[in-house]
Amino acid sequence: MRRAVGAIRVSRMRDASTSPEVQEDKIKGWCQLHDAELAGIAVDKDVSGKGVSPWEREDLGKWMSRPQDFDVLVATKLDRVCRDAMEFFRLIVWAKENKIAVVFIMDGIDLSTPGGEMAAKILAVVAEWDWNRIRENTLDGQQKAISQGRFKGAIAPFGYRQVKETRDGITGTWLVPDENLVGIVREMVARVTAGRESVASIARDLNQRGIPVPADAHRIRMGRPSKGAQWRSSNIVRALRSRNLLGEYTTNDNSTLRDETGLPIAKAEPLVSRQEYSDLQKALDKISRKKEANRPSSSEYQGVIVCGGCGKPYYHLLSHGKGTYRCSSVDRGASCGNRSVRADVIREQLDSSFRTAFDGMPMLRRVVSPAEDHSEDIAALTEELDNLTGNLARVKPGSTAAEATLRLIESREESLQALRSLPERRERVEWLETGEDLTSVWDGLSDAERGLFLRDHEVKLYFRHPRGSDDVSMLVMWGRLDEMREALASRSA
Ligand SMILES: [Zn+2]
Numbered sequence: 001m002r003r004a005v006g007a008i009r010v011s012r013m014r015d016a017s018t019s020p021e022v023q024e025d026k027i028k029g030w031c032q033l034h035d036a037e038l039a040g041i042a043v044d045k046d047v048s049g050k051g052v053s054p055w056e057r058e059d060l061g062k063w064m065s066r067p068q069d070f071d072v073l074v075a076t077k078l079d080r081v082c083r084d085a086m087e088f089f090r091l092i093v094w095a096k097e098n099k100i101a102v103v104f105i106m107d108g109i110d111l112s113t114p115g116g117e118m119a120a121k122i123l124a125v126v127a128e129w130d131w132n133r134i135r136e137n138t139l140d141g142q143q144k145a146i147s148q149g150r151f152k153g154a155i156a157p158f159g160y161r162q163v164k165e166t167r168d169g170i171t172g173t174w175l176v177p178d179e180n181l182v183g184i185v186r187e188m189v190a191r192v193t194a195g196r197e198s199v200a201s202i203a204r205d206l207n208q209r210g211i212p213v214p215a216d217a218h219r220i221r222m223g224r225p226s227k228g229a230q231w232r233s234s235n236i237v238r239a240l241r242s243r244n245l246l247g248e249y250t251t252n253d254n255s256t257l258r259d260e261t262g263l264p265i266a267k268a269e270p271l272v273s274r275q276e277y278s279d280l281q282k283a284l285d286k287i288s289r290k291k292e293a294n295r296p297s298s299s300e301y302q303g304v305i306v307c308g309g310c311g312k313p314y315y316h317l318l319s320h321g322k323g324t325y326r327c328s329s330v331d332r333g334a335s336c337g338n339r340s341v342r343a344d345v346i347r348e349q350l351d352s353s354f355r356t357a358f359d360g361m362p363m364l365r366r367v368v369s370p371a372e373d374h375s376e377d378i379a380a381l382t383e384e385l386d387n388l389t390g391n392l393a394r395v396k397p398g399s400t401a402a403e404a405t406l407r408l409i410e411s412r413e414e415s416l417q418a419l420r421s422l423p424e425r426r427e428r429v430e431w432l433e434t435g436e437d438l439t440s441v442w443d444g445l446s447d448a449e450r451g452l453f454l455r456d457h458e459v460k461l462y463f464r465h466p467r468g469s470d471d472v473s474m475l476v477m478w479g480r481l482d483e484m485r486e487a488l489a490s491r492s493a
Pocket of ligand 1: 310328336
């Protein structure tokens, strides 16, 4: 019978689902179901809210130092044991070396083949994990505010300003469009989407006109002097990439916070429509693809590979013909001891991991049925009718002119009636399956495009190969699968 150790972390801030009793119940339940004997339960209080690594934890640390005494490490959720992706990777490597199975019950992560190879399946499970969402010290306190749509940041995103008021009986800070900036935002969106001028020239123009950058706009609103910072391509692109434009609540990495039903949480009125946002992103993609074309060849996956030894990024080495990536600690003269890796190894790993993560996910196409709104036509016709009636009063009754005017009035009235009987409809967005698989889009991407896509979505490949060892570990951390799926779908459209 396998011996299991349960890991419980008691948070400073807790709710029913994270209470130590609930965690213990779930762990015991798992053991029963999987025929494992509970060798012990490590309970650690997280006093600081920041936590320490599993190896340094007072209670769990004791078990981690004697891996020979158990076979399975069980916790309810990943965030009860690891604080970030790097720590998770270290745990995986440790588990592999010590032939320990790792199970996170509620995340559906079950690495229960001790010592076995990291199966592709495992990589896909990890895929759904969103590290930015689990940091409870940043989120727990804010969750309530966010779910109400209140704003919990220091600086309003560009185009918005903060107001303190009471809505539906809740008093707090809310975001509203900043009347002084909405026009500028919309102008920037339109110019970049049109693609007729470079982002740099738009930046020059904004600077000449004295348009404040987001941070200065905030200072001015607060009655403080502007620092006169300049617009550059980079801060324009950042402002226009932000989903804040859609009024959505975003995290630092620009991913959208969603409620339990998966719908984005709105914090403010959008500055642009979804269609405008999607056209804008396509224009920005085009610009970054152009830049990408100027990158030296086979540095495609730079920015994706993270050193599993020291956590630093891996850089592409131009001098090596085949294309090699190396830990950047080497450049600082203090190599962490992790070996370099060939580009084709990385390429293959990312490719197979993609296929696992997106396995069987159908390709979706966004279909917009435009709104049907006839109010403008109706207004125009009504005005024309008014004019015609005015004309009729000025001409002699029974004259040819009067007859002609009457006929015109009749025909316009008919059109007006027809228009009024037409249904009015709001814009409708639907996602339809195209019958294709997402992998078909992936297959069509070049290495450079794949690298760009992965960087855009902050996908990381953790790589570890200690010098003097044959043991290679790799783990791909996929972020938000739903957002990547949307991005891939729009790429093929
Ligand atoms: Zn390193």
